Amino acid sequence: MDRDGTIAIIGAGIAGAAAARRLSEAGRRAVVLDKGRGPGGRMATRRGPDSLRFDHGAQYFTARDPLFAALVEGWTARGVAAAWGEPSGGRPGRHVGTPGMSAPVRDLLDGLDVRCGRAVGRLVRDGRDWRLAEADGAALAEDAAFSAVLLTCPSPQSLALLAGAGHDLPGVAEVRYAPCWTLMLAHDGPPLRDGPVREDRDPDATIAWIAENGSKPGRQGGGTLVAHASPSWSRAHLECEAEDVAGRLVSALRDLMPLGDIRHRAAHRWRYAAVERAVGEPCLFVPGSGLGFAGDGCLGPRVEFAYLSGLALAERVLAEAA
Numbered sequence: 001m002d003r004d005g006t007i008a009i010i011g012a013g014i015a016g017a018a019a020a021r022r023l024s025e026a027g028r029r030a031v032v033l034d035k036g037r038g039p040g041g042r043m044a045t046r047r048g049p050d051s052l053r054f055d056h057g058a059q060y061f062t063a064r065d066p067l068f069a070a071l072v073e074g075w076t077a078r079g080v081a082a083a084w085g086e087p088s089g090g091r092p093g094r095h096v097g098t099p100g101m102s103a104p105v106r107d108l109l110d111g112l113d114v115r116c117g118r119a120v121g122r123l124v125r126d127g128r129d130w131r132l133a134e135a136d137g138a139a140l141a142e143d144a145a146f147s148a149v150l151l152t153c154p155s156p157q158s159l160a161l162l163a164g165a166g167h168d169l170p171g172v173a174e175v176r177y178a179p180c181w182t183l184m185l186a187h188d189g190p191p192l193r194d195g196p197v198r199e200d201r202d203p204d205a206t207i208a209w210i211a212e213n214g215s216k217p218g219r220q221g222g223g224t225l226v227a228h229a230s231p232s233w234s235r236a237h238l239e240c241e242a243e244d245v246a247g248r249l250v251s252a253l254r255d256l257m258p259l260g261d262i263r264h265r266a267a268h269r270w271r272y273a274a275v276e277r278a279v280g281e282p283c284l285f286v287p288g289s290g291l292g293f294a295g296d297g298c299l300g301p302r303v304e305f306a307y308l309s310g311l312a313l314a315e316r317v318l319a320e321a322a
């Protein structure tokens with residue numbers, strides 16, 4: 001691995017952003033590529049008609065680790081994040097990005113070389129370097145050869161890239177994710193009873209989580225609900241059409257709460273939502289090839305864990321170059 005070379009980071013979620021920020025602070029050049037329209041990954045906010053907004057991925061994040069807690073404190077002081085409700089029952093407080101969930105990721109990536117709308121389809125070894133290509137083989141970021149490639153996309157997507165390059169990162173294939181169908185709904189009925197969130201931990205429930213999106217700081221609009229179907233229901237309906245799923249989830253929601261006139265409804269499928277089995281190490285890195293893997297697949301299904309994993313991978317790269 002060239003110790004001064006440019007590093008490609010695939011994925012502009014919180015893990016990729018954490019790695020990119022740390023590498024750039026240490027004076028390394030990093031290029032972040034993401035197939036999405038903007039950074040954030042699963043920390044996402046979807047726009048609907050009439051200025052409606054729904055945080056349809058991660059609902060909130062907690063901060064148990066002192067390092068991450070200090071970062072969240074800084075975000076809160078600068079208006080990039082805010083507390084959502086008061087901590088209760090001895091559990092750590094909930095925080096959200098403001099004005100949307102991707103704000104903390106955007107903040108980490110501020111001023112860095114981030115290229116969205118770039119779906120990396122292949123990794124191509126070129127001597128001691130790596131080049132990136134689209135799935136059809138067309139060169140991507142063709143101006144650059146990379147000394148290391150850090151994969152921060154969910155493990156099935158990372159595995160596909162590794163397989164295409166004829167490389168392996170032991171552990172990546174072991175990661176398992178639960179899918180999640182999400183309903184975004186705007187209605188004119190009363191708010192949820194007993195507070196802005198309703199959780200159901202029964203594995204056989206259709207709907208596992210309902211949140212009043214408008215109750216989060218910096219959001220507008222009463223009657224905007226986000227409902228997550230349970231992992232078992234999401235699995236059973238994984239290949240259904242979004243419109244069909246939206247209809248079924250609205251029916252399930254009506255059994256749980258009164259709904260008024262529906263102004264908007266849409267469903268979004270997350271194929272890789274919550275990690276069910278993680279690697280159990282902060283990150284994976286093979287110095288010889290310069291290939292690494294980070295994200296919630298390493299430590300578990302939390303924003304905080306994904307951040308710490310991305311940071312750990314950057315530290316591994318820097319330690320290798322020291």
Ligand SMILES: Cc1cc2nc3c(=O)[nH]c(=O)nc-3n(C[C@H](O)[C@H](O)[C@H](O)COP(=O)(O)OP(=O)(O)OC[C@H]3O[C@@H](n4cnc5c(N)ncnc54)[C@H](O)[C@@H]3O)c2cc1C
Nearest residue numbers: 011013014015035041042058059060120153295296302303
């Ligand atoms: C419905 C839902 C609810 C959740 N609720 C919570 C919660 O309340 N609290 C919590 O802490 N966590 C929650 N999570 C989990 C949390 O969102 C994730 O753990 C965390 O955001 C993962 O970050 P990441 O950087 O590892 O991955 P991601 O955010 O998934 O980032 C990976 C990025 O890689 C990109 N990518 C993939 N393939 C390619 C490719 N070939 N080329 C280029 N780019 C590519 C993707 O576009 C994506 O932006 C939830 C997740 C979901 C889906």
